[in-house]
Structures are given as structure tokens and as C-alpha cells.
Amino acid sequence: GAVVSQHPSWVICKSGTSVKIECRSLDFQATTMFWYRQFPKQSLMLMATSNEGSKATYEQGVEKDKFLINHASLTLSTLTVTSAHPEDSSFYICSARRLGGNEKLFFGSGTQLSVL
Amino acid sequence: KQEVTQIPAALSVPEGENLVLNCSFTDSAIYNLQWFRQDPGKGLTSLLLIQSSQREQTSGRLNASLDKSSGRSTLYIAASQPGDSATYLCAVLKNQAGTALIFGKGTTLSVSS
Numbered sequence: 001g002a003v004v005s006q007h008p009s010w011v012i013c014k015s016g017t018s019v020k021i022e023c024r025s026l027d028f029q030a031t032t033m034f035w036y037r038q039f040p041k042q043s044l045m046l047m048a049t050s051n052e053g054s055k056a057t058y059e060q061g062v063e064k065d066k067f068l069i070n071h072a073s074l075t076l077s078t079l080t081v082t083s084a085h086p087e088d089s090s091f092y093i094c095s096a097r098r099l100g101g102n103e104k105l106f107f108g109s110g111t112q113l114s115v116l
Numbered sequence: 117k118q119e120v121t122q123i124p125a126a127l128s129v130p131e132g133e134n135l136v137l138n139c140s141f142t143d144s145a146i147y148n149l150q151w152f153r154q155d156p157g158k159g160l161t162s163l164l165l166i167q168s169s170q171r172e173q174t175s176g177r178l179n180a181s182l183d184k185s186s187g188r189s190t191l192y193i194a195a196s197q198p199g200d201s202a203t204y205l206c207a208v209l210k211n212q213a214g215t216a217l218i219f220g221k222g223t224t225l226s227v228s229s
Contacts (some may be wrong), residue, residue: 006159010157032217034217036216036219041118041221042221042222043205043219043220043222044205044217044219045219046216046217046218049216058167058175091157093159093160095160095162095216095217104162104165105216105217106160107160108159109158109159110157110158110159112157
């Protein structure tokens with residue numbers, strides 16, 4: 001089956017620092033990757049959609065200058081939380097759509113970010 | 117704007133019970149609906165995917181139904197086990213062309229032995 005690797009699985013950082021989260025499709029090429037954020041007891045909320053080689057499309061209310069998304073290859077997308085603050089503490093999860101595949105999405109294992 | 121609602125938010129049952137989780141969505145123009153399982157601090161495990169043209173899907177002790185016209189889906193779990201304890205998420209996909217899933221808040225299930 002298709003595997004999406006996401007790391008780190010958890011990270012603790014100081015306020016004001018930047019954190020990079022990687023999402024890799026290990027055994028398939030992903031044309032599109034999605035980044036979600038989940039606060040405790042809330043649903044997964046879509047943050048942005050990224051297509052390989054083009055700029056990401058951000059959902060309303062998500063700051064593109066704060067959450068930098070790079071999708072430089074068909075197997076790797078990164079989310080960088082810049083100048084992180086405690087309110088950015090959340091569970092971040094990526095998902096990938098396979099090139100030439102159907103509508104099924106494959107999910108990473110998520111990253112728990114805690115900003116002190 | 118599509119909204120997905122799941123009821124109940126939490127459910128506790130003794131081992132062996134059959135149970136039903138409910139999901140409703142406001143826009144019936146969906147491509148498919150998926151049920152996921154999420155363990156605390158973990159990623160998502162896809163359980164069942166129902167295409168818009170289908171009425172139900174089954175996998176082991178799980179059965180998911182879809183009534184697209186009324187905007188409802190149910191996940192039936194037979195003979196529940198403690199290992200079924202997790203949060204179950206319902207999500208809908210609007211179309212095939214690159215859109216993302218829209219999730220409900222989930223139902224947190226606890227099965228006691």
C-alpha cells in the first residue's frame with residue numbers, strides 16, 4: 001500500500017523559532033499534498049493545498065507568510081512554521097494524492113508541535 | 117460551504133456491544149465519503165470509502181452506509197472490542213479533481229472490557 005512518511009512526529013520549540021515538518025511519499029509520486037491542522041477536540045482543518053512545482057493555495061484565515069509550504073518534488077512537501085508562538089501548538093498532518101491514482105488520499109502519521 | 121457533523125461526540129460501551137456512529141453533511145454533492153480511525157496523537161487509518169453511487173461498504177466487523185440525498189452516513193461496529201477504542205472521523209470529498217477532504221470533529225469511542 002501507499003506510504004506517507006511524516007517527521008518529526010513531535011517537536012518542542014521555543015517561541016520565536018521556526019520549525020520544519022517534512023512529508024514524503026515513499027512508494028508513489030504525489031501530485032498534490034494537503035496540510036491539515038487539528039486542535040484538541042476539533043476536526044482536522046485544511047490549511048493549504050500544494051501542487052508540485054507551483055505555489056500552495058492557502059485556506060482563508062491561514063497566513064501564507066507564517067506557514068511556508070514547499071512542494072519541490074513529487075515525493076516531498078514541507079511545512080515550515082515561522083516565528084512559532086504558543087497558539088501555533090497543534091497537531092499537523094499531511095496527506096498525499098497519488099499521481100494517476102484515484103481520489104483516495106494517504107495520510108502521514110502527524111506531527112505534534114508544542115511551542116513554549 | 118460543506119459542513120460535516122458527527123454525533124455523538126463521545127460514546128462509552130461495554131465490550132461486545134454493537135454500535136452506530138452517525139455522520140451528516142450539508143452539501144449532498146459529494147464524490148465520496150470516508151471513515152477514518154485516529155488513535156491519540158497518531159495519524160489516520162482509512163477504514164472504509166464509499167463512492168457517491170454506492171449505498172454501503174463492509175470490512176470485517178465494520179459496515180458503513182451512505183444516503184447521499186439526505187446527507188447522512190452511519191458506521192456500524194459489530195461486537196465491539198477494547199481495541200476499537202479510538203476517535204472515528206467522517207470525511208467527504210467534493211470531487212476528484214484535487215480537492216481536499218472535509219472532516220467532522222469525530223466520535224471518541226471507549227470500549228470497556
